[in-house]
Amino acid sequence: xxxxxxxxxxxxxxxxxxxxxxxxxxxxxxxxxxxxxxxxxxxxxxxxxxxxxxxxxxxxxxxxxxxxxxxxxxxxxxxxxxxxxxxxxxxxxxxxxxxxxxxxxxxxxxxxxxxxxxxxxxxxxxxxxxxxxxxxxxxxxxxxxxxxxxxxxxxxxxxxxxxxxxxxxxxxxxxxxxxxxxxxxxxxxxxxxxxxxxxxxxxxxxxxxxxxxxxxxxxxxxxxxxxxxxxxxxxxxxxxxxxxxxxxxxxxxxxxxxxxxxxxxxxxxxxxxxxxxxxxxxxxxxxxxxxxxxxxxxxxxxxxxxxxxxxxxxxxxxxxxxxxxxxxxxxxxxxxxxxxxxxxxx
Amino acid sequence: xxxxxxxxxxxxxxxxxxxxxxxxxxxxxxxxxxxxxxxxxxxxxxxxxxxxxxxxxxxxxxxxxxxxxxxxxxxxxxxxxxxxxxxxxxxxxxxxxxxxxxxxxxxxxxxxxxxxxxxxxxxxxxxxxxxxxxxxxxxxxxxxxxxxxxxxxxxxxxxxxxxxxxxxxxxxxxxxxxxxxxxxxxxxxxxxxxxxxxxxxxxxxxxxxxxxxxxxxxxxxxxxxxxxxxxxxxxxxxxxxxxxxxxxxxxxxxxxxxxxxxxxxxxxxxxxxxxxxxxxxxxxxxxxxxxxxxxxxxxxxxxxxxxxxxxxxxxxxxxxxxxxxxxxxxxxxxxxxxxxxxxxxx
DNA sequence: TTGAAAGCGCTAACAT
DNA sequence: ATGTTAGCGCTTTCAA
Numbered sequence: 001x002x003x004x005x006x007x008x009x010x011x012x013x014x015x016x017x018x019x020x021x022x023x024x025x026x027x028x029x030x031x032x033x034x035x036x037x038x039x040x041x042x043x044x045x046x047x048x049x050x051x052x053x054x055x056x057x058x059x060x061x062x063x064x065x066x067x068x069x070x071x072x073x074x075x076x077x078x079x080x081x082x083x084x085x086x087x088x089x090x091x092x093x094x095x096x097x098x099x100x101x102x103x104x105x106x107x108x109x110x111x112x113x114x115x116x117x118x119x120x121x122x123x124x125x126x127x128x129x130x131x132x133x134x135x136x137x138x139x140x141x142x143x144x145x146x147x148x149x150x151x152x153x154x155x156x157x158x159x160x161x162x163x164x165x166x167x168x169x170x171x172x173x174x175x176x177x178x179x180x181x182x183x184x185x186x187x188x189x190x191x192x193x194x195x196x197x198x199x200x201x202x203x204x205x206x207x208x209x210x211x212x213x214x215x216x217x218x219x220x221x222x223x224x225x226x227x228x229x230x231x232x233x234x235x236x237x238x239x240x241x242x243x244x245x246x247x248x249x250x251x252x253x254x255x256x257x258x259x260x261x262x263x264x265x266x267x268x269x270x271x272x273x274x275x276x277x278x279x280x281x282x283x284x285x286x287x288x289x290x291x292x293x294x295x296x297x298x299x300x301x302x303x304x305x306x307x308x309x310x311x312x313x314x315x316x317x318x319x320x321x322x323x324x325x326x327x328x329x330x331x332x333x334x335x336x337x338x339x340x341x342x343x344x345x346x
Numbered sequence: 347x348x349x350x351x352x353x354x355x356x357x358x359x360x361x362x363x364x365x366x367x368x369x370x371x372x373x374x375x376x377x378x379x380x381x382x383x384x385x386x387x388x389x390x391x392x393x394x395x396x397x398x399x400x401x402x403x404x405x406x407x408x409x410x411x412x413x414x415x416x417x418x419x420x421x422x423x424x425x426x427x428x429x430x431x432x433x434x435x436x437x438x439x440x441x442x443x444x445x446x447x448x449x450x451x452x453x454x455x456x457x458x459x460x461x462x463x464x465x466x467x468x469x470x471x472x473x474x475x476x477x478x479x480x481x482x483x484x485x486x487x488x489x490x491x492x493x494x495x496x497x498x499x500x501x502x503x504x505x506x507x508x509x510x511x512x513x514x515x516x517x518x519x520x521x522x523x524x525x526x527x528x529x530x531x532x533x534x535x536x537x538x539x540x541x542x543x544x545x546x547x548x549x550x551x552x553x554x555x556x557x558x559x560x561x562x563x564x565x566x567x568x569x570x571x572x573x574x575x576x577x578x579x580x581x582x583x584x585x586x587x588x589x590x591x592x593x594x595x596x597x598x599x600x601x602x603x604x605x606x607x608x609x610x611x612x613x614x615x616x617x618x619x620x621x622x623x624x625x626x627x628x629x630x631x632x633x634x635x636x637x638x639x640x641x642x643x644x645x646x647x648x649x650x651x652x653x654x655x656x657x658x659x660x661x662x663x664x665x666x667x668x669x670x671x672x673x674x675x676x677x678x679x680x681x682x683x684x685x686x687x688x689x690x691x692x
Numbered sequence: 693t694t695g696a697a698a699g700c701g702c703t704a705a706c707a708t
Numbered sequence: 709a710t711g712t713t714a715g716c717g718c719t720t721t722c723a724a
Contacts, residue, residue, distance in 0.1 A: 009474075011718085022694065023718080037694085040694080061700095095453065099455065104452050108445065267641070294613075295616065358702060358703095371711075386709080402701055407702095408702075409701080410716060
């Protein structure tokens with residue numbers, strides 16, 4: 001007895017009562033545990049259906065099972081989410097894989113402080129809100145891996161870890177290809193001096209791209225100018241652009257860490273009376289749809305962000321379920337040539 | 347006794363044991379329930395600290411308390427998240443208020459089908475994963491209100507509900523101001539024929555803007571052309587633009603439902619050999635940072651999306667806590683004049 | 693094949 | 709001021 005207290009949502013015992021079986025029978029049926037006669041099974045399923053019941057996530061989680069949610073913590077200031085769609089695109093990819101397997105995504109966007117981020121992970125773990133987390137923006141000397149291991153929270157990193165082995169990571173094959181192609185493209189157009197407005201130096205990929213850039217530049221007789229900026233804002237891109245354009249020996253081409261920054265760069269160049277691509281070639285990063293809409297249409301290093309997100313989600317879910325990950329191929333980065341690059345001084 | 351089973355995370359009884367008090371004492375301390383002597387309080391807090399303990403969200407939720415998470419379900423196809431930052435900006439605003447009060451945001455992005463969305467809300471409620479939800483994109487004959495009421499899930503709508511009273515809603519004051527100002531601006535420039543590429547017709551705001559537009563146009567002797575599109579994609583904007591530009595009596599100005607669409611429209615106009623703003627004036631919607639970076643810089647109807655997100659979050663949290671909402675003012679929409687509008691035929 | 697019962701970690705009556 | 713205890717809704721032995 002004892003079911004159906006009017007107010008609340010139905011519980012497993014309401015279902016059991018309606019089906020005329022015990023709660024454990026219901027549990028077995030809904031969890032496919034077997035050992036239940038077919039007619040009983042039917043009755044239970046009918047009751048479940050009639051009552052529109054589904055197990056309380058809290059109770060299931062408390063019982064030690066999974067929460068069926070994965071977490072993501074982003075440290076960028078909320079406003080930046082807006083101007084840098086990078087993160088958002090990753091999320092689309094992640095959700096695309098999470099939704100079909102009924103996992104939720106718990107998002108935490110914390111303010112600038114490093115500490116807030118660590119606290120967020122700590123809470124996620126200690127309060128057992130999520131089964132695992134997806135990490136983005138791999139940092140040099142990233143302390144999150146140790147933290148997460150200490151917390152016993154499974155994680156998957158999108159990107160290249162700063163050193164071997166910390167957590168499973170997903171990344172595109174042939175990482176170097178995009179930047180290399182960009183340099184080759186510029187060299188072939190006749191450029192001899194190219195700048196790279198890099199992201200913040202604490203990012204692993206900043207260092208990686210820098211090395212790839214320098215090496216490719218050397219191979220192709222291009223002299224590289226490196227301009228790391230403190231953050232991914234349009235403002236930072238604009239001032240790095242100004243700076244490089246006021247160099248005595250100014251570059252005839254500039255690469256940017258992402259497309260929005262590239263667009264900001266084009267804008268900054270214009271304010272100095274320079275026309276793109278006539279006076280300056282510009283290459284972005286990420287290949288967001290936007291790039292094809294602006295004038296001039298943006299030449300950019302395409303990245304399979306959606307693929308990375310999907311792969312990370314799949315990898316983590318597999319990890320949690322103890323199954324092997326069936327991760328779809330991630331496209332390697334590659335140059336998408338449009339209109340913002342041309343021969344210098346044309 | 348009975349505490350500290352080596353493996354797992356510490357529980358409230360570990361804390362109680364370490365502090366030499368009962369579990370209820372610990373509970374009272376951490377929940378500020380009073381009735382605890384100061385020295386005891388200290389000891390408990392010390393134990394909490396030493397053990398790095400925090401209450402299990404699952405247990406708290408099961409106990410009937412709050413989950414401290416709010417949900418959001420978006421029905422747009424994942425890819426669109428990318429090109430339409432609208433949703434993302436809202437999320438920044440929401441997170442900005444959620445983070446300080448330690449609420450999480452559980453995001454569900456479901457594919458196109460209407461049914462998937464309803465199922466998502468249903469699960470959120472039945473599994474008691476969230477305490478409430480924030481609804482965006484108010485629809486005509488929106489069925490979500492009834493669903494949510496049936497589920498007993500508190501909700502706050504961002505926008506104008508299609509009829510009175512379904513759920514608390516937050517919206518900017520002087521809704522009509524933005525579009526009205528845009529029309530006045532165009533009329534003052536000498537335009538006599540303006541088009542409006544509206545969002546899908548099932549959106550409440552589409553109808554609202556349409557009426558405001560028509561009315562303002564009438565007042566100012568502008569003949570309006572209305573072009574609803576099936577979705578917010580760049581492609582839809584481009585083809586609506588083409589269509590309107592091939593009209594015998596083609597408009598000299600076009601408003602768009604959002605900035606990305608406006609940029610796509612500018613692009614479409616260019617492909618027809620038209621220059622903006624010389625041959626066509628363009629006005630966007632939302633005033634995303636991007637608008638100031640493109641060429642020509644976009645004239646647009648600014649919306650306080652971050653403010654809307656913040657207000658919605660605050661409102662919902664207040665609703666859940668039973669406290670009165672101390673909602674910050676939301677800025678009314680207003681025209682931001684930049685370079686994509688000019689006198690026709692100039 | 694089915695059911696009874698013991699918790700999971702916590703809060704809130706209700707003692708003391 | 710502090711402790712005891714009964715569940716919250718579920719899963720899972722263990723018995724029947």
